[in-house]
Amino acid sequence: MHRRAGCWYGDAMNAIPARKTPPQPAQGVRSVTILGATGSIGASTVDLIKREPARYRVEALSAKRNAPALAKLARDLGARLAVVADEDAYRDLKDALAGSGIEAAAGPAALVEAAERPAEWVMAAISGAVGLKPTLAAIERGASVALANKECLVCAGSLFMRRAAAAGATVLPVDSEHNAIFQALASGPREAVRRVILTASGGPFRTWTLDAIRNATPEQALRHPNWSMGPKVSVDSATLMNKGLELIEAHHLFALAPSEIDVLVHPQSVVHGLVEFSDGSVVAQLGAPDMRIPIAHCLAWPRRIAGPAPRLDLAALRELTFEEPDLVRFPALALARRAMEEGGAAPTVLNAADEVAVAEFIAGRIPFPAIPALVEATLDAAAGKGWLKEPDGIEAALAVDHDARLMARALLPEIAAKAS
Secondary structure (H helix, E strand, O other), X not given: OEEEOOEEEOOOOXXXXXXXXXXXXXXXXXXXXXXXXXXXXXXXXXXXXXXXXXXXXXXXXEEOOOHHHHHHHHHHHOOOEXXXXXXXXXXXXXXXXXXXXXXXXXXHHHHHHHHHOOOOEEEEOOOOHXXXXXXXXXXXXOOEEEEOOHHHHHHHHHHHHHXXXXXXXXXXXXXXXXXXXXXXXXXXXHHXXXXXXXXXXXXXXXXXXXXXXXXXXXXXXXXXXXXXXXXXXXXXXXXXXXXXXXXXXXXXXXXXXXXXEEEEEOOOOOEEEEEEEOOOOEEEEEOOOOOHHHHHHHHHOOOXXXXXXXXXXXXXXXXXXXXXXXXXXXXXXXXXXXHHHHOOOXXXXXXXXXXXXXXXXXXXXOOXXXXXXXXXXXXXXXXXXXXXXXXXXXXXXXXXXXXXXXXXXXXXXXXXXXXX
């Protein structure tokens, strides 16, 4: 087996008896913490845990501000600690947990405390830059971290994976595409990997003309054909920026050169990722478009648990199709590859500008083409100011993120006027 930067991959775990497998946890109860318990990833994780109550004990749960929902989850799962990121929601959480014996806390420091609690396995599903510090706290105590927070790798990927390796932590990729690559990489040694291929559904505008895409509305962008996701990820899927961010994540997760990572559009969302080996073999992971499949894989790793996701019926599907992404209609993917190749803080700037642009588009203040236009303008301006050097720590990465957001907002009027 090979281990790089805290993530296991290599030969199939039990297919080649001569090779050693990664450490096997005891068959007993696994303690877990869910950061971002009330979001879609958190809800899927909770669903799986409730189906296997004898296997898991919940140490801590967190939510952004939904105190009633968090308190109910904490009571249902018997958590020891519940944390809301928004300090204004603390009183509601404390009142909702009165008499339960469950500790209540709030604020950024409390999120870090939740991550530091002695859980063997942590679901890192807090979205946005606020998830960086708690996820890093879990990594630095050597936990197994199921990673669903893009910012950890997009904004501070090199730093994050170095810290994981130093702490002996295990990073388990939750994203369906990265989880697929993680599973497929087990079919051969790292030195035999020629390239990995992430698949993209193509989003709601895959077959639209360039003129039609220019006039796309937020409501249309939010109608993803295969997946149920939040507004930000849905719009990123429509621009293909989501796939671009996944390129950057794969680069860090699997220690791959940019030239070793490709993207294919696959409208059925059944093949989630492929690995091509030097002998010409291509190994793919298939499954229904249900996030409980990759989450279950991470939750039980290196074993498997029974999952409730629909079983794949290839005969009913009849066909699986693939096509190259169109970078003219979807320039965001090319911008993300540019940021990956430039390295340093370029992905941090890319992500920050994209978040600003997507929020403005959803609010109806800029047209759809202004999203990649604003990202490109912000990247260019940041490069001109010399902001793209590698951040030397989390605080430095957060400072770049903050400055890039300010720059993107300053560029908004000009970009909106050009795109109108």
